[in-house]
Amino acid sequence: MTYRVIQWATGAMGKSCLRAVIDHPAMELVGLYVYGDDKAGRDAGDIARRAPVGVVATRDVEEILALDADAVIHCARLAPPYGSHDADILRLLASGKNVISINGYSRPSYWTGARREALEAACRAGGTSLMAAGLNPGFAGEQIAVVATGVCQALDHVEVVESVDCRAMRNPDYVFRILGFGADPATFDPNHPAWGPASALNGMYEEVLAAMAEHLRLPLDEVRTDHRVHAATQDIAMAAGVIPRGRLAHVNWRWNGLVGGEPRLTMSIHWWMEEAHLDAPDPPLWRVRVKGHPGVRLSIDLEKREGDTTPTSAEQLGVAGAVLNAIPHVVAAPPGLVTRPLATPFRGDLWADLWNDLAHA
Known part of the structure; x- marks a missing residue:
């Protein structure tokens, strides 16, 4: 089977x-x-x-809506507040195109009210589905951490810790305005929902914990934030500019999912420009710790194929792989808001014709 795909946006992840x-x-x-x-x-x-493929890039949304496609890979850049891309996604869904997002929508059915109703109505109108795919949100919490609990007789707590070195990020607007680096920590409360970066991320990761809870059949009471920020210990020169000493250089985003009034699920993300405040030097991309009977500890990194000298990072390749492997699922799903399945593995059958051609070449 061939899937007809529209790519939406070509930043670092979108281009991958x-x-x-x-x-x-x-x-x-x-x-x-x-x-x-x-x-x-x-x-x-x-x-x-x-090489040229005969598809010309456009900024005209109407041109995109008029196309016949099975899926749209939506890679618009993160922007506050969460849900700011709903208008485009609603139109895509209503036009008959399934949508996969790399920036949220892990479990939009978690919400109540007008936003959820609008998304569901668009899916009904187009006979389409909306689903998230990517690394985090996506692979780390909703899939790997949940699957790791499969050995547990009893479960106390699940924590996913992600550590991302942000020094190579080049876009100053994204680094300083969207992510908040370089701000004066004395001028904002990271746990105030109106703070720009928090307003972009809180809803997204609340859905991540809701999706994890759904898979684990846990009755999620609420999600509480415990965000922590750290100031630069010295002037830091990085790809997007300079962070002066005393300004924001490390954010530890923390979301706790409460079940029965107790934290049972935690997503902890370190975005850092300086190593001074890391828990340990050279952390892996993800650490998963399941406390239970028995407990589980996982340390996960991604690496590029041997000999790959392209500037594309392993994380960018991973996002693209996660999206491709999710496309058959979103296309096959009944219309509506879809929580990503626990497993969306590589599909060898989709490569069978190519492998057969190579074998007989």
Whole structure:
């Protein structure tokens, strides 16, 4: 089977997804939406550093809505508040296109009220589904951590700790305005829901914990934040600019899911520009700790294929892989808001024709 795919946005993660679609034998790129004027009108292959594919990038949403496609990979940049991309996603769903998001929508059915009703109505109108895919949200919490509990006779607590070195991020607007680096810690409360970065992330990770709770059949009471920030111990020069000493250089985002009034699920994410406040030097990408009977400890890193000298990181490749492997699931799902399945493994059958051609070449 061939899946007709539209790529929405071509930032670092979006471009990785675009390349993955172009390279996959069971995927056909049929459309490309971009935000930058410098990319509009260019062949998608040129943007992806691939041979021309005959698909021209556009900034016209109406052109995208008019296309016939099985799925849209929605990679718009994180922006406050959470849900700020709903308007585009609603139109895509209503136009008959399933949507996979890398920035949230892990369990939008968790919410009540007008937002959920609008998403459900768009799915009904288009006969489509909305699902999240990616690494975190996605692979780390909703899949790996939940599966690790499969050996437990009793479960006390599940914690996922992610550590991300942000020094290579190049976009100053994203680093300083969206993520909040360089701000004066004395001027904001990281646990106030109106603080810009928190307003972009809180809803997203509340859904992550809700999805984990759904898989574990835990009655989630609420999600509480316990965000912590750390100031730079010295001036820090990194790709996006300079963070002066005393300004925000490390955020430890923490969300606790309460069950029966007690924290049972925790998502902890370290975004750092300086190693001074890390729990331990050179942390893995993820640490999963399941406290129970018995307990489980996992340490997980991603690595590139041997000989791959491209500038694309293992994390970017991982996001693209997670999205591709989720496409058959969102296409096959009944219309509505879909929680990502516990397993969305690599699909060898989608590569079978290519492998057979190579074997007989």
